[in-house]
Amino acid sequence: DAGVIQSPRHEVTEMGQEVTLRCKPISGHDYLFWYRQTMMRGLELLIYFNNNVPIDDSGMPEDRFSAKMPNASFSTLKIQPSEPRDSAVYFCASSPSGGTSGANEQFFGPGTRLTVL
Amino acid sequence: QKEVEQDPGPLSVPEGAIVSLNCTYSNSAFQYFMWYRQYSRKGPELLMYTYSSGNKEDGRFTAQVDKSSKYISLFIRDSQPSDSATYLCAMYDYKLSFGAGTTVTVRA
Numbered sequence: 634d635a636g637v638i639q640s641p642r643h644e645v646t647e648m649g650q651e652v653t654l655r656c657k658p659i660s661g662h663d664y665l666f667w668y669r670q671t672m673m674r675g676l677e678l679l680i681y682f683n684n685n686v687p688i689d690d691s692g693m694p695e696d697r698f699s700a701k702m703p704n705a706s707f708s709t710l711k712i713q714p715s716e717p718r719d720s721a722v723y724f725c726a727s728s729p730s731g732g733t734s735g736a737n738e739q740f741f742g743p744g745t746r747l748t749v750l
Numbered sequence: 751q752k753e754v755e756q757d758p759g760p761l762s763v764p765e766g767a768i769v770s771l772n773c774t775y776s777n778s779a780f781q782y783f784m785w786y787r788q789y790s791r792k793g794p795e796l797l798m799y800t801y802s803s804g805n806k807e808d809g810r811f812t813a814q815v816d817k818s819s820k821y822i823s824l825f826i827r828d829s830q831p832s833d834s835a836t837y838l839c840a841m842y843d844y845k846l847s848f849g850a851g852t853t854v855t856v857r858a
Contacts, residue, residue: 637793675850676794678845689845740795743793
């Protein structure tokens, strides 16, 4: 199994541009999570999906952020327009189950390092 | 105040030393307690988890949870240079809440 796949691995863009991050979860996992990691705030949950349905988006910082999961094998996180304070590493993670037992492991992808100039 | 507090370090120890890491928390609803390890430029990976209070041992790693004090610990015995990483505590009620992570360097 290839694990969670994220693309691109690095993204450098200018303020105001649209950024789209992509994630392919592990096959058979029905939960998908998007996290953001910064030195100042650590690892923060942005949104998570169960069976392609968004369950909790309370961590999405503002309306400039949106996430979709059109099918079980693909999700996107979009920032439009991007701002320098969005610079961070964005992780996607998947889990075979995550709603009722914290013991179920979340598998993280390698992350996308986003720099907004 | 954050729900989960963790000293970011950094922590530098000689090879063979015992590494002691800890986190405190404020949410009494947390039931599952985890430690993730994150190597540089990689995603976090689950190292250990415990349910409620108690100890759990896995090889050189021991996790302890004291719910009465809202305090969890991770001990690494006979530390190796390959243990050099950032260690994040994480706690679960209906979602995972992570500590800031402690960066550990084990010197050969």
